Amino acid sequence: MDFKSWSAERAAHFELCAKKALPPENRLPWKLHEAMRYAVLDGGKRIRPLLAYAAGDLVGAEEEALDHIALALEYIHSYSLVHDDMPCMDNDTLRRGKLTTHKKYGEAMGMLTGDALQAQAFFELTQTKLPGEQISMLVKLLSGAAGSTGMCGGQAVDLLSVHQKLDLETLTLMHRMKTGAMIRASALMGLYGAKTMPPVFLVGQIAQYADSIGLAFQVIDDILDVTADTAVLGKTAGKDAAEDKPTYVSLLGLDKSREMAQNEINKALEALKNIGEHSAEYKGKTQRLSDIALYILSRDH
């Protein structure tokens, strides 16, 4: 199966899982459950679930466990978008072509929807049939990536650096926390979806792979903000420059940014090659991860 078919199949499978797993709209409080479903269903590239599925395949993780992991990751990602879109943050009206959650359900409900989705993410992890040690590790990885030294921390750095000139190092640190930490957790959590703990070597290489594609993802985002049409992008192009936000393009220019993205993807592919060379067990099983890296480099939205 080629990458396009595989990722479409996984995304469709994920959608079914989410429809089943999210609290139903007819369960009290129905309005909150409706808003939670609105925020998660029918949206996004599902990069985090794809990473978890692809990494999980490497170690022969059970699909049932990977489903719960994918759901937890996407609940956290979705909650962060709901809160990000609120008036006190980015004040956005549209997301994935639909009204943002707080625009549709009101601000108070938007906040509660995000809060409830975060709790639901951790609840979801306890629903796997994995040994308790693995579940504990998954909770640790996800909470670490979502919290103050991960995603929330990166948003705080972003917030505190408005109208400030960031250097390349601080910009990269900010992105490593804001999006990188969850990308890393996505791939690593896939590895912990098997019934036994993954070998240390594998964890190290997958962390390297994930850190590189996470950074490349952000650099490409900055490039697309300058080069893509709003229609293709699905969100307002040129927004970063209009808001005088520091980006890789503003710091490095377009050519050097493209070079940086390519370098990071090379590093990611190198890590995958190391895995294949280190153990025959994983040889030929890194194709999906490699596909995801190349997709990130070539995406146009």
Added chain:
Amino acid sequence: MDFKSWSAERAAHFELCAKKALPPENRLPWKLHEAMRYAVLDGGKRIRPLLAYAAGDLVGAEEEALDHIALALEYIHSYSLVHDDMPCMDNDTLRRGKLTTHKKYGEAMGMLTGDALQAQAFFELTQTKLPGEQISMLVKLLSGAAGSTGMCGGQAVDLLSVHQKLDLETLTLMHRMKTGAMIRASALMGLYGAKTMPPVFLVGQIAQYADSIGLAFQVIDDILDVTADTAVLGKTAGKDAAEDKPTYVSLLGLDKSREMAQNEINKALEALKNIGEHSAEYKGKTQRLSDIALYILSRDH
């Protein structure tokens, strides 16, 4: 040691644990960590930690495990207060005699502080030295109590019932979710702080105990809103009536409300008596839980 000394000692011990466990202000992003510490430290009655410590003592839980559990509970409680105080919710300026977190650090930072504290709560649970199965159970209890069918759900019901006449049943359901679920989780999580799973009988009786004191707590809250001075209460008295919010007092009157609170506390004490009678192992070990129930009935703020 009498209850007053014990609860003061536990609260002081908790404060020390929290000071050590919360990310330090000199770790990036320092402003977020400062705000998280501001939201948690130096505040509140610490009822949830007290419940966890008291229930944990019943089964001989390790203090180290109970510390992590108490921290997780209080992080969730603190985050809910930070978000509750924001302009899109209750729009409060003061909390525990200090500026509310968003008033001090700005709205965006207030939202991030709450979000990061929720993640930190689940991270904290993974830091106990308990077996993985226990950690998984703790995560399940806490996420269930914090999420859409617990605390967040109760807030949503509250929100959606503004200017509506609630009947006694719906009011009670709302409170059981909004505050009751976390009170129940506090006591139950204490039981899971031991290295072995607690017996089913004990879990059932402690759940009954906690549900009753949770309800009594809310009824007393409504009574105090009518009868107490603002100075003693530490928050504006008479606020419920001014906002035309449905309360036990508005539905039942003062006398019947007092009677209801007393009945619930009797039920809680009955559950503790059952525990002592059921097994010699627990005889005489329910004193702290009984003290907490009586404290809730007699509190004046």
